[in-house]
Amino acid sequence: MNIVWDAIGQQDWDLAHQSRAAALQQDWAYGSTMRLLGVTVLRAHIESGRQLIGLVQLIVRSFGPLGHLALCSRGPLWLAPLSAGDKAAAYRALRQTLPLRGLRVMLCSPEDTEPAQGGLGRWKRVMTGYTTVLLDLSLPEQQRRARLEGKWRNRLVAAEGSGLSVHRIGTNPGQYRWLLDHEQSQRQTKGLAGLPLAFYEPYIQSRRQPAECVLSLRADLGRERVAAMMFLIHGTAASYQVGWSNDQGRDLNAHNLLLWQASKELAARGVRTLDLGGVNTGRSAGLARFKLGTGGQVHSLTGTYLV
Numbered sequence: 001m002n003i004v005w006d007a008i009g010q011q012d013w014d015l016a017h018q019s020r021a022a023a024l025q026q027d028w029a030y031g032s033t034m035r036l037l038g039v040t041v042l043r044a045h046i047e048s049g050r051q052l053i054g055l056v057q058l059i060v061r062s063f064g065p066l067g068h069l070a071l072c073s074r075g076p077l078w079l080a081p082l083s084a085g086d087k088a089a090a091y092r093a094l095r096q097t098l099p100l101r102g103l104r105v106m107l108c109s110p111e112d113t114e115p116a117q118g119g120l121g122r123w124k125r126v127m128t129g130y131t132t133v134l135l136d137l138s139l140p141e142q143q144r145r146a147r148l149e150g151k152w153r154n155r156l157v158a159a160e161g162s163g164l165s166v167h168r169i170g171t172n173p174g175q176y177r178w179l180l181d182h183e184q185s186q187r188q189t190k191g192l193a194g195l196p197l198a199f200y201e202p203y204i205q206s207r208r209q210p211a212e213c214v215l216s217l218r219a220d221l222g223r224e225r226v227a228a229m230m231f232l233i234h235g236t237a238a239s240y241q242v243g244w245s246n247d248q249g250r251d252l253n254a255h256n257l258l259l260w261q262a263s264k265e266l267a268a269r270g271v272r273t274l275d276l277g278g279v280n281t282g283r284s285a286g287l288a289r290f291k292l293g294t295g296g297q298v299h300s301l302t303g304t305y306l307v
Contacts, residue, residue, distance in 0.1 A: 001089045002047040003097045008055070013043070016055055016079055018235035021273040023074035023111065027234035029206040029213065031057045036202050042070065042099065046090050053080040054090060060100065067103025074111055074301075087119030091307045109304040120305050127304035133296040135274040137267040144263065147295030152256060159257035162221075166261050169216035169228065173201050176216050179228050182244040195241065203232065215269075217262055219254040227254035231262055231274070238266050239275040255290065 013028045024030055031041040039059055046054035055077040058070040076090065095106045109130065112118030137144070148156065169176050180197050187194065204214045212233060219227040227249030230242040245254055266274060276291045279298070292298070 001086070001093045003044050003090075003093045004047065005042065005044045005097065005099050008043065008045045013055060014235065016052070017077065020077060020079070021235065021237040021271075022077050023237070023275065024232060024234045024239045025073040026055065026057050026075045026077045028057075029203055029234065031059075032206060033199055033203040034059060037196060037198060040068075044094065044097075046076065046093075048080075048086070051080065053082060053086075054078050056094060058106075065102065067105065068098075068100040069105045069107065070098060070100065072106070072108040072110075074109065076108070076110060082119075084116060084119040084121070088122065089119075091119065091123070095307050106307045107304050108307050109301060112302050113300060115302050118302060120302065123305040123307050125303040126306050129301040129303040131279045131298060131300040133276040133279055133291040133294065134299045135263060135276065135294055135296040136272070137263060137274055138272045141264060141267070144295070145260075149293035149295060152290075152293030152295075155253040156256040156260055159253040162252045164219045164221055164226070164252055164254055164257055166257060167218045167220060169218050169230075171204055171210035171214060171216075173204075176200075176230065179216065179218075179230060179242060179244060182228075183242045186244065200230075200232075200241075215262055215265060217258050217265075219249060219252075219258055221248060221252065224248075226252065227258060229255065229258045229262060231266065233266070233269070233271060236271055237273040237275065238271045240277050259294065 010028050017027060031043060035041050040062065042058045042060060044056045045052055046056065056072055056075055058072045061069045063069070091108065098104045098106060107126065109127070110118050112120070115121050145153070169179065180200060184197055186192055204210045207213055214230065214232055215238070216230040217228065218225050227245035229240065231238045232241050243255060249255070263274060276294065276296060279288045279291055281288045
């Protein structure tokens, strides 16, 4: 097992990432954007013999002279079938070779759903697992619509006949800044968390064609905008990031219409998986029901481990 730090190029990374429809947190552009925001980011590739078997992107927090904490979120990205023992060996090698000075702490929250599968049995879990809902956009549209929960589908039908019109929001910052302003207000009033709002512009502009990185849709009733959603695209996967609706939009089920239209457009772009984000049936029961009603697969990760 060989760990090579910061030696792989973006093209090779992107090809591997796309092949697995992997999470946003392991996207090259995610790391590059975090660096622009002043965050330390480390990347490594894992080899077995001459075979590339994994990629790892870590966000590093420094505690002055005390040391560093490196977090691998939604990774490593495994590129070959590996036994639990092989994964455990890779974790040991990553921790031992971390290119950081002083005390080095490494946390991993992998995509594995069972500790035994991920080679994590010997390490201490420090946080419970994250749960999200994944939509399989590789399925035919008719089949995806049939999977919608009955009430969710009825609300979609009502929205389709409500007079709402759906429009794509442009990729220039001035065209979507109003949506991020609404998101900032929501975070302040509802105690919501998410990516730094400063993250979105550099991420969207990180490729030659910004439309490769984002899809934002707006629902209007007449000349008034009543709801909007933003999705970040990372290779052959996408993640729901921002949603806003006023009272009229909620009454007209605008988010059902926006999410359905977004799923169709993302599928047409070749996106295979849409990650709808965290599900919390206690704190945000309404939002959880909305996501679960899409017929997507509940994906519960095993947790965060001190490696």
